Amino acid sequence: MKNTTQNILFAIVFTVSFISFGQDRKEQKAEDKFEDYAFMDAISSYEDLVQKGYTSEEIYKNLGNANYNNAKYDAASQWYEKLINHDGATVEPEYLYRYAQSLKSLEKYDESDDWMQKFEDAKANDYRVTKFNENMDYLKKIKESSGRYTIENLKINSKVSDFAPSFYKNLLVFSTARDTGITSKNIHQWNEKSFLNLYSADISDSSGVMHPQRFSKKLNTKTHESSTTFSKDGDIVFFTRNNSENGGFERDAEGISRLKLYRAVLRDDEWTDITELPFNSDDYSIAHPALSPDGTKLYFASDMPGTLGASDIFMVKINNDGTYGKPVNLGDKINTEARENFPFVTQTNVLYFSSDGHPGLGGLDVFATKVEDLESAYVANVGEPVNSEQDDFSFIIDENTGKGFFASNREGGMGSDDIYGFLETQPLQLTCNTAIQGIVKDEKTGNPLPGTKLWMTNSNGATIAETVSEADGTFTMDGGCEKGKYKVLAVKEDYEDGETPFELATSETPEVTVLLKPIRKAAAVGTDLTKVLNLKPIYFDLNKAVIREDAKIELNKVLEYMNTYPEVKIAIGSHTDSRGRDSYNLSLSDKRAKSTVAYLISKGINSSRITGQGYGESKLVNDCGNGVKCSKAEHELNRRSEFIVVE
Incomplete structure (x- = not known):
């Protein structure tokens, strides 16, 4: 299992507190490394403790989390399993979800679904539960969206992490850890990889993507730089960088160097006027910028206050005078209690983003939705081969040519994250047309009820379709595709009038069972x-x-x-x-x-x-x-x- 450098950005870190009397120094040392975000060192230290016979709830939690945060899902699943089976362990719901996700990344989908059910039992109001229940047939839907791309691993990839591609004129700009330092100062303790710099490569129709080189001495520093987006004329860039001063890390009171967005202007072929965006903060991270086609909106990922989960997608308006509006969370149709990041907006205002909160194949998957009406957004998984059981993210596409790029840490690549090129051979379906089908039954006997008059009404009570059930009790009504709450009303002689609510939330054809009660009589002894x-x-x-x-x-x-x-x-x-x-x-x-x-x-x-x-x-x-x-x-x-x- 490969490590994913992008997980440095917006990892969920669980605060650890050890209450055991006379705690062992070695366990404390491992804990210190975990809280210092030196996760690779922490993994080694904790595993060493386990080999020596030390076992505790906290060790299993931290080993699971350290591996999860580094996309080592196989190892993470093993430690989470030990945690769940540990005598007397207090297993918070989030660990059930992470275990389910880890199993999914190992393609153990049935087991994963079982643990999602346990997660639902423990935290029924979680948005991830809602989206799971709305997409119980998610594997079938993903299969229907699959096969629309041909992909290839780019020759510019290195043996370390390469990701976050963006279009810039005839170049592909991306983030890479290939500048390996000769001292420990150049190595990030999280994943033992060097810090990220911005590189560019030539895009050629005949030769592909070639000649990687450093993009800009002005933009690259001794901290992380990644995730760029450029204005239409190419004279402005927004990019991600660690909170820094004079090229070095600046940390908050917890010792964390938060991520921030910066803006730079191109003058005389040099990137100048590098400035922080005004809504950055030392208390939370903002990263992964993406400009709207007209340049009036900036999308990004953040864990700022108001975030539903580990990181959410936000949008901020860019005013004509260069000032910015207030960041707005895109809402629970897009965001979940897990990770949403790496937004990208196409020429036709389709938003692509990565998430491990929406139902997917495992790890981060790439999803798409139209941004015109986020209140009723239909979110689609782009399917295989772009998505895999591992982390797939930082997706970009030129809709005019169907060509694009994304990053993944799947097996078979050259490094921990690789950039893949693709050609879209068939567009993704982002609208849904559906019909309502169902059956009317006697609630007591389960027998079908033919000749039942049926109406479908929307949330405003307006009738939008009507029909009569067939001889076998079945019915079909055209229901359009507007998401929301509906009711099927039913009337039949000798039965109480029925009212069956349902919610249209996916592109799948809803199957509604209408149960009508016979005119009421006391149930017989033995009735359930x-x-x-x-x-x-x-x-x-x-x-x-x-x-x-x-x-x-x-x-x-x-x-x-x-x-x-x-x-x-x-x-x-x-x-x-x-x-x-x-x-x-x-x-x-x-x-x-x-x-x-x-x-x-x-x-x-x-x-x-x-x-x-x-x-x-x-x-x-x-x-x-x-x-x-x-x-x-x-x-x-x-x-x-x-x-x-x-x-």
């Missing part, structure tokens, strides 16, 4: 109210039995039913799948069942009418017992709550 009332799964936070707000919505349906039929008595059963220890599953499910009972009693249900018991994994509905390999969907069938009518 979960089916009668069409209850959604009752979820609990990871390792907890406290009733969540979303679960209360479903339990209130049971409450309403018991109030409607005061003679009914029910028994609540809580079940788990077979993953985890049997005794733990039994205890936790019992607590959850009793917590559910207590909630209904607190809402006025007499205690004589309701009982609860947890069964753990003792009543599986399939053969997915201990040691049996099952899919996520098969395991999900066993994670259920039942509300059985007993009288």
